[in-house]
Amino acid sequence: MKFFLDTANLEQIREVASWGILDGVTTNPSLCSKENVAFDVLIKDICAAVPGPVSVECVSTVAEDIVKEAEKLAGISPNVVIKIPVCIEGLKATKILSAKGIRVNMTLIFSCSQALLAAKAGARYVSPFIGRLDDSSQEGMELIEEIVAMLENYGFPTEVIVASVRHPRHVVNAAMIGAHIATVPFAVMEKLVKHPLTDIGMEKFLKDWGKVKR
Ligand code: E4P
Numbered sequence: 001m002k003f004f005l006d007t008a009n010l011e012q013i014r015e016v017a018s019w020g021i022l023d024g025v026t027t028n029p030s031l032c033s034k035e036n037v038a039f040d041v042l043i044k045d046i047c048a049a050v051p052g053p054v055s056v057e058c059v060s061t062v063a064e065d066i067v068k069e070a071e072k073l074a075g076i077s078p079n080v081v082i083k084i085p086v087c088i089e090g091l092k093a094t095k096i097l098s099a100k101g102i103r104v105n106m107t108l109i110f111s112c113s114q115a116l117l118a119a120k121a122g123a124r125y126v127s128p129f130i131g132r133l134d135d136s137s138q139e140g141m142e143l144i145e146e147i148v149a150m151l152e153n154y155g156f157p158t159e160v161i162v163a164s165v166r167h168p169r170h171v172v173n174a175a176m177i178g179a180h181i182a183t184v185p186f187a188v189m190e191k192l193v194k195h196p197l198t199d200i201g202m203e204k205f206l207k208d209w210g211k212v213k214r
Pocket of ligand 1: 006028107127
């Protein structure tokens with residue numbers, strides 16, 4: 001399973017990159033708005049800090065404009081993957097961009113039919129938002145199961161990015177289903193590593209090491 005960090009915060013990105021397990025980053029306008037850095041500079045710096053794909057979202061709403069915006073964003077770094085919300089104009093733009101070899105991550109996916117159309121349009125990634133589905137009392141993980149099975153049925157090369165992750169169990173369940181990628185907020189990433197029994201065990205081993213005859 002590949003791990004992406006769901007943030008636009010450079011400190012967090014550099015920290016997790018130093019753990020040796022980071023495969024990429026996903027940003028969105030809300031995440032970028034939290035950083036006090038000019039957008040272009042921010043994306044350039046993120047791309048320099050990550051050894052993998054960095055999803056950057058288009059805000060245009062008409063296919064022609066989305067394509068123009070995407071080409072500009074893709075010019076920032078070869079790492080850039082264009083994030084486009086799933087909608088008719090987005091599908092049209094995805095078809096054009098994927099034909100030009102520009103990778104697209106279709107985002108704000110809340111149904112299997114949206115993921116199917118995104119894959120048919122040539123999206124390299126689809127991002128189903130499971131936490132937001134859970135928030136509206138729908139089982140987000142069921143959507144991951146459906147999308148993974150559907151893509152497998154037809155051999156689509158599209159990868160599933162499990163997005164809107166709220167806790168470690170989301171990541172584990174996604175891994176059990178065989179989802180390709182989880183994009184994880186920093187706080188959840190830390191929780192994936194931590195276990196109180198590990199801390200207690202380490203403390204005891206260190207204490208006992210002090211008693212070992214050397
Ligand atoms: C994914 O690419 C999105 O940036 C993200 O996972 C959205 O998560 P949220 O529902 O916590 O805002």
